[in-house]
Amino acid sequence: MDKHLKALKDATLADDYVFGQVMGQEKIAKNFLEILLNCKIKQITRISKQAEFKDSLASHSIRLDVYLNDENGTHYNVEMQTTNKDNLERRIRYYQGMIDRDTLEKGIPYSETLDSYIIFICSFDYYNRGAPVYEKECKIKGYPDLEYKDGTHVFILNSEYKNNSTNSPRPLLEFLSYIHDEKSPFQSDFVKDVSMAVNNVRSDQAKGVEYMTLQQKIYDERLEAHEEGRKEGIKEGIKEGEKRLELLLQKMMEDRLDSDIPRVIQDKKFKQEMFEKYNLQ
Numbered sequence: 001m002d003k004h005l006k007a008l009k010d011a012t013l014a015d016d017y018v019f020g021q022v023m024g025q026e027k028i029a030k031n032f033l034e035i036l037l038n039c040k041i042k043q044i045t046r047i048s049k050q051a052e053f054k055d056s057l058a059s060h061s062i063r064l065d066v067y068l069n070d071e072n073g074t075h076y077n078v079e080m081q082t083t084n085k086d087n088l089e090r091r092i093r094y095y096q097g098m099i100d101r102d103t104l105e106k107g108i109p110y111s112e113t114l115d116s117y118i119i120f121i122c123s124f125d126y127y128n129r130g131a132p133v134y135e136k137e138c139k140i141k142g143y144p145d146l147e148y149k150d151g152t153h154v155f156i157l158n159s160e161y162k163n164n165s166t167n168s169p170r171p172l173l174e175f176l177s178y179i180h181d182e183k184s185p186f187q188s189d190f191v192k193d194v195s196m197a198v199n200n201v202r203s204d205q206a207k208g209v210e211y212m213t214l215q216q217k218i219y220d221e222r223l224e225a226h227e228e229g230r231k232e233g234i235k236e237g238i239k240e241g242e243k244r245l246e247l248l249l250q251k252m253m254e255d256r257l258d259s260d261i262p263r264v265i266q267d268k269k270f271k272q273e274m275f276e277k278y279n280l281q
Helices: 017-021 026-037 089-101 171-178 189-203 205-254 256-264 267-275
Strands: 044-051 062-070 075-081 118-124 132-134 143-147 152-156
Touching: 017 026, 017 044, 017 062, 017 075, 017 189, 026 044, 026 062, 026 075, 026 171, 026 189, 044 132, 044 267, 075 089, 089 118, 089 152, 118 267, 171 189, 189 205, 205 256, 256 267
Parallel strands: 075 118, 118 152
Antiparallel strands: 044 062, 062 075, 132 152
């Protein structure tokens, strides 16, 4: 096995592939949402992993880890995030817009836009307040009793929580602790199901091959992108160099130093001296 590839047996729930395989299971996804939202979902009518949304060839596409609907048509997007790029709010805003554009068919009034929940499970504390759950709340400024009801809901979860100030249910806390450290103790049936599902994914040989193939593809794409970037950088460097030389020759001609131009072309040291003379570093 290539040293840059990780075996599936070493992957945790925080890994994109394992997360999709586990949270993409209807029973686990349903139980997770019911625990987090303190609600009862009768049925999951659609569930998909790595669902792609794109407006046009020129627009920025998104790929959702787990995307599902319940019997009321409510949309749920559950994401695993292991890298803190300090852009979650803006990213969530874009996700929300893409989901709305995809689901609101032409001719349907805005009043019939269905509720949506975007849930990010983070392996870090995005707001550094120690809470396990951060929930967006929409209010009208100056009127705290007045809700801004646009049907959107956002939850940012923290697997490195330090306190339970939000009074989150124990199964949810055990789930977050499990993501942070699989050796953390748990008693809830929900986390038992999650742990069993993770182990089943790890021990599945077919999934192991698929996982390695996917990793290799991602690695190859990164190498290709790096090489393209390097070549593009060289091209840009050549262009910049040509522009700088053209500007130098122009200034030399303005100063009636035409006779020195051949020397500039042939003598690198002299060319550098002239660049410094005209402050074209």
